[in-house]
Amino acid sequence: xxxxxxxxxxxxxYVRQYGATVSLKDYVDLFWRRLTDASIKIPKAMExxxxxxxxxxxxxxxxxxxxxxxxxxxxxxxxxxxxxxRLADAERTLQVKATKAATESKRIAGDKVEWxxxxxxxxxxxxxxxxxxRIFPAHYxxxxxxxxxxxxxxxxxxxxxxxxxxxFHDARFPGTYNARRDNLGGYWRDLFGHSHGVVVLDxxxxxxxxxxxxxxxxxxxxxxxxxxxxxxxxPPRPMLVACLWxxxxxxxxxxxxxxxxxxxxxxxxxxxxxxxxxxxxIRPENLxxxxxxxxxxxxxxxxxxxxxxxxxxxxxxxA
Numbered sequence: 001x002x003x004x005x006x007x008x009x010x011x012x013x014y015v016r017q018y019g020a021t022v023s024l025k026d027y028v029d030l031f032w033r034r035l036t037d038a039s040i041k042i043p044k045a046m047e048x049x050x051x052x053x054x055x056x057x058x059x060x061x062x063x064x065x066x067x068x069x070x071x072x073x074x075x076x077x078x079x080x081x082x083x084x085x086r087l088a089d090a091e092r093t094l095q096v097k098a099t100k101a102a103t104e105s106k107r108i109a110g111d112k113v114e115w116x117x118x119x120x121x122x123x124x125x126x127x128x129x130x131x132x133x134r135i136f137p138a139h140y141x142x143x144x145x146x147x148x149x150x151x152x153x154x155x156x157x158x159x160x161x162x163x164x165x166x167x168f169h170d171a172r173f174p175g176t177y178n179a180r181r182d183n184l185g186g187y188w189r190d191l192f193g194h195s196h197g198v199v200v201l202d203x204x205x206x207x208x209x210x211x212x213x214x215x216x217x218x219x220x221x222x223x224x225x226x227x228x229x230x231x232x233x234x235p236p237r238p239m240l241v242a243c244l245w246x247x248x249x250x251x252x253x254x255x256x257x258x259x260x261x262x263x264x265x266x267x268x269x270x271x272x273x274x275x276x277x278x279x280x281x282i283r284p285e286n287l288x289x290x291x292x293x294x295x296x297x298x299x300x301x302x303x304x305x306x307x308x309x310x311x312x313x314x315x316x317x318x319a
Contacts, residue, residue, distance in 0.1 A: 002178055002261050002279050003207060004228075007141045008200035008238060009045035009133045011153045014142055018287075020151040024057040026257065030140065030155050031064035033254055035071065041139040044122070044132035046155070069123055076120050083112040133202075137177040138170075143197040143245060143259050146291035156197075160260035161248045162190065179244050179260040181280070181305065185298075188260075191244040193295045197259055198240045198287065203232045204279055205318055212274030228318040229273055233311030239281035242290060242305060262305065273315050281309040 011027070014020045027050075034040040053062040090106035093099065135141050135158050143156045159177040161170060170176070184192040210225040211218050218224065233239060245259035266278040282290050286304045293301050 002204045002263060002277070004134060004136050004205040005141075005199075005201045005241075005261075005279075006130060006134050006203040006205075007043070007045075008202070009043050009142065010049040011046075011142050012049055014144060014151075014153040014200070018144060018151055020144055020153050022153045023147075024055075024061070026154050027061055028057055028064070029254070031061050031068070035064060035068055039138070041136075042155075043135055043139060043141070045128055046140065046142070048128055048132070072123055073120065076116050076123070080113060080116040080120070083109045083116065087113060134205075137174065141199055141259075143199050143243060143257075144240075144287075144291070145195075145197045145245060146288070151288075151291065154257055156245055157256065157258040158261075160191075160244060160246055160258045161256055162187075162246055163248055165248070167250075167253075177260055178263045178277070180277075181262055181264040184262070188244055191246055193293045193298045193301055195245050196290050196293050196301070197243040197245040198282070198291065199243050199259065199261065201239045201241050201279070201281075202236070203230055205230050206270075206275045206277075208274035215272070229275070229315045230318040231270065231273075231313040231315045233281075233309075234314045235311075237311070239279070239309065239311075240284060240287060242280045242282050242308075264305070267310065267313065269313055269315070278313075280305050281311070283307060283309055 008014065011022045015022060030040065030042070034042060047065050050058050050061045050065060053059045087106060087109035090102045090109060093102040094106065137159045139158050140155050141158055142153045145152055145154060159170060159174070160179070161167070161176070179188045179191075206229050207226050208229055210227045211222070213227060213229065242262045243259045244262065245257065248256040248258065262280050263277040264280050266275060270278050282304055286307065290301070290304050
């Protein structure tokens, strides 16, 4: 499962590098809805694309981003005040008598103060770092699709909700951010051959067991320990990762654009690192054929997935 990835977040790079247009209407709607919907998670690098807006739509998006930042700063500052008070109360109690409750309260408050300060720092920081382009399930990312005869960039949630499914389906089936290739004719049959997209990744991250990374069996009494590995193609290059996407609609609710990355059996170096799945980077020359699938010729789409790029994936422990 590709549980996290470092994406190409700036829609303008999709426009320049892949000859796409952008659906600014979808961006306007997404950033506006985030003001009242805490479930919407957008990477900082996606926001940065609108730091110097051009045109009315981009100005409106920047307005929504600025409003969200003010809203978030106020929330974090309130949390910081609350936790600093809790910390001070615990320290006063400990000066009189050392208790387990006060000691634990001091530890928790100190951790939360540090967390809030970190979040405020990230919110106010202008310079981008790699983490600003990283997505997790339920985060949003730009996705390249085909619409009205050309490539178009749309912001979509990284967890696909099929049309007709109820919202609680997301929590019941949290793994729907990936679409197993061996299930394209099953659960994903309504999208495969119909709604194809591409997300551009520089790297992806996987949860694996430490003993598998180290190529050994668990020692007697040893419990499995999870570690996160970062995989990057060598030589480094952007990957056009095959996806399926959907537009979910329901009466009285906003439309949801969402996607899932297709995964397949891993190459030897990923299997040797202890993971059993891998994304599928398609070849650039197959991009338009993938984005414009022929429903009556699914074999041609499978052939594109077979004719994938096959880089060597170097891995390291994620920071």
